Amino acid sequence: MTRTRKPGLSRRSTLALMGAGAATFAAPWVARADSKKLMIGMQSILSGPIALLGTSSRNALLMEQDRINAAGGFLGRQIEFVFRDSKGQPQEAARLARELVNTNGCELLVDAEASSGAFAVQEVVRSLGVPCIHTNSETSSLTADPKIRAPTAFRVARQGVHDAVAGSIYLSGYANTNKINKWATCAPDYAYGRDTTAQYLEFFKKFKPDIEIVTEAWPKLGQPDFTEVITKLIQAKPQALFTLLYAGDLSAFVNQGNIYALFAQMKVATPNVDYPVLAAIKNLPAGIQSATRYLETFPDTPANKAFGEAYLKRWKERPTNWSWQNTVAMQFYEAAIKKANSLDGKALAAALTGLKINTPFGVDGTITMRDDHTTINYAIGWGQTTPKPPFIVDVKPSDWGKIIEYETEWKKQQKYI
Amino acid sequence: MDLDALGACLTTPACVVTQTTSGLIVGMLLFLVAAGVTLIFGVLKIVNFAHGTFYMLGGYVAYTVLGVTDSYTLAVLAGALAMAVFGVLFERALISRVYNSDVLMQLLICYAVVLIFDDVVKIVWGPEFHAMGMPAAFQVPPFFIAGGVVPPFYAVLIGIAALIAIILGLGLSLTRFGKTVRAAAINPQMVSALGINTTLLFAIVFAIGGGLAGMAGALAAPVRSLSPGMGFSILIESFIVTVIGGMGSILGALVAALLIGMVRGFGTIGFPQFTDGLIYIMMIAILLLRPQGLFGRAS
Numbered sequence: 001m002t003r004t005r006k007p008g009l010s011r012r013s014t015l016a017l018m019g020a021g022a023a024t025f026a027a028p029w030v031a032r033a034d035s036k037k038l039m040i041g042m043q044s045i046l047s048g049p050i051a052l053l054g055t056s057s058r059n060a061l062l063m064e065q066d067r068i069n070a071a072g073g074f075l076g077r078q079i080e081f082v083f084r085d086s087k088g089q090p091q092e093a094a095r096l097a098r099e100l101v102n103t104n105g106c107e108l109l110v111d112a113e114a115s116s117g118a119f120a121v122q123e124v125v126r127s128l129g130v131p132c133i134h135t136n137s138e139t140s141s142l143t144a145d146p147k148i149r150a151p152t153a154f155r156v157a158r159q160g161v162h163d164a165v166a167g168s169i170y171l172s173g174y175a176n177t178n179k180i181n182k183w184a185t186c187a188p189d190y191a192y193g194r195d196t197t198a199q200y201l202e203f204f205k206k207f208k209p210d211i212e213i214v215t216e217a218w219p220k221l222g223q224p225d226f227t228e229v230i231t232k233l234i235q236a237k238p239q240a241l242f243t244l245l246y247a248g249d250l251s252a253f254v255n256q257g258n259i260y261a262l263f264a265q266m267k268v269a270t271p272n273v274d275y276p277v278l279a280a281i282k283n284l285p286a287g288i289q290s291a292t293r294y295l296e297t298f299p300d301t302p303a304n305k306a307f308g309e310a311y312l313k314r315w316k317e318r319p320t321n322w323s324w325q326n327t328v329a330m331q332f333y334e335a336a337i338k339k340a341n342s343l344d345g346k347a348l349a350a351a352l353t354g355l356k357i358n359t360p361f362g363v364d365g366t367i368t369m370r371d372d373h374t375t376i377n378y379a380i381g382w383g384q385t386t387p388k389p390p391f392i393v394d395v396k397p398s399d400w401g402k403i404i405e406y407e408t409e410w411k412k413q414q415k416y417i
Numbered sequence: 418m419d420l421d422a423l424g425a426c427l428t429t430p431a432c433v434v435t436q437t438t439s440g441l442i443v444g445m446l447l448f449l450v451a452a453g454v455t456l457i458f459g460v461l462k463i464v465n466f467a468h469g470t471f472y473m474l475g476g477y478v479a480y481t482v483l484g485v486t487d488s489y490t491l492a493v494l495a496g497a498l499a500m501a502v503f504g505v506l507f508e509r510a511l512i513s514r515v516y517n518s519d520v521l522m523q524l525l526i527c528y529a530v531v532l533i534f535d536d537v538v539k540i541v542w543g544p545e546f547h548a549m550g551m552p553a554a555f556q557v558p559p560f561f562i563a564g565g566v567v568p569p570f571y572a573v574l575i576g577i578a579a580l581i582a583i584i585l586g587l588g589l590s591l592t593r594f595g596k597t598v599r600a601a602a603i604n605p606q607m608v609s610a611l612g613i614n615t616t617l618l619f620a621i622v623f624a625i626g627g628g629l630a631g632m633a634g635a636l637a638a639p640v641r642s643l644s645p646g647m648g649f650s651i652l653i654e655s656f657i658v659t660v661i662g663g664m665g666s667i668l669g670a671l672v673a674a675l676l677i678g679m680v681r682g683f684g685t686i687g688f689p690q691f692t693d694g695l696i697y698i699m700m701i702a703i704l705l706l707r708p709q710g711l712f713g714r715a716s
Contacts, residue, residue: 051645227443228440247546255548255550260566264558
């Protein structure tokens, strides 16, 4: 029997072609696995209602990756981020952090979680001894409490107690000027909302003892409708409202508050206004007393403006508070690695402690990593909203001398020092 | 618990007007979503856990259409129409295949659709939230009745939802189609045996349910943030409405939605820490006294 070949490609040829194709397409990935490349792990909230904050962290880190690689990388090695989505779940954040080090071979970590995740990651870092910078947790005890602080973990982020002191000093002055005593509060009904409201009120009452809280509202996180909250606030007839709502919740609250003319019936103050919120609120009321999470015009320097413009140009949206914090984390890594000439956790920890860097986000162009593993001297200011860019005007910088004075007093009360 | 504040509110006309308006708007938007859930369950005995997805997609479609046309009316109509079509496709492509399957299979399909379309929304519109913004026509100060605040936008929404409730109620009780739907809810085999195209009927029921949820999403979009997964929060309350009102009863859905709205409106004054708890206690109490719900048919 004669075997005849069918026209077209034989099975062997097909397999050979597929193999060659696979090798061709796989080549970039093989190159990526180059052992010279320094992998940096980052996990954050990249999906869900506050994903915009996680993605703004990732965006900033990608810009830093390009900048650092263009400048020669870390210790001559190009850097590459491995991004993971924790969905905001602490146990997932801890699992991912461990996986990034043990499985993905990451030698540095950027923990871009909110506080609930950061505390879980802290314990992973403590057990692995890997260098880590927390970039988004604002809960003070993460680094202030010596029992929680980890030897190789640092924080480059706002700290709750710093914001509470700065905000309370500003708002007490504002309340005195405008003769405002009756306040209402409105914050999301979970640990952040309740704890931070309590911390603000503690300092607020210290600076203005005669304030009265006439009502409190605790809407659920992600609550679609704030109508009953808004009407309750209106019924209580406060002179001013302090709110810790943020992101989509703050946007919905302002939009729903607008149709009840809430902003004409009381003064409003919030520390949580960020560019995406400002952009999402179509009719931003003027005159909301607001902290600057990130603002291109504060500090009003060419370097800060250049960062904001570069970010906008690349990502077609403006940066958030989380963006600058992640940028500064990489600036600290860069300076510390240069100083330590090493990636070792202990060596980097020694180099980071007390390190002062030049950065556009410092109130005087510098930020310092204090010996309690947290940053000071970053830009904190309060001003008032205006419907058009720059959105917050008349920004007054906070006094870091006073912030540190009251923070020290608070740490003594908590028996941290 | 602040019973003094609640008492003071109930004796103050301004507070009563403001909180009643608040309760009405919460209740009526909830009714639009829950009406679809109860209609679909009443006729098809399908617990549509994917109903929140219709609400979410309706909001997003309206957001996009408003951006293109600058017309809120067109945006709302587009949100409703798109979800009516989506409802038919959902019923024909997926649900029709599991009518006789275990409820777990139906649940899994609905849940898969929820997860898939949450991700689709992330891909198409991005993971971050969006806000539609108030249409220019409604950017006006609220009016006051007896000192109570009534926003014009909410007054219009309440009016639209009330109109739909009336049309739905009359349509189901007076028209031939409505009678067929009600007959199918009681005995679908007999309806089919009488030569009525139940395949088409079921698809239309899904179209109405989807359209109502899409319209609710679109109507609420100017004041609520749009984000992936937003349908879930309203779904839970929609099921509470359906259970309290009686599975399959449109009138029950209306009454239950308004009850929940009023509990929210006044509960937030008297029981600020326990408003959600009040709703569940009300549900438990009604189920203990009337297991079939307020207007449900006893099995």
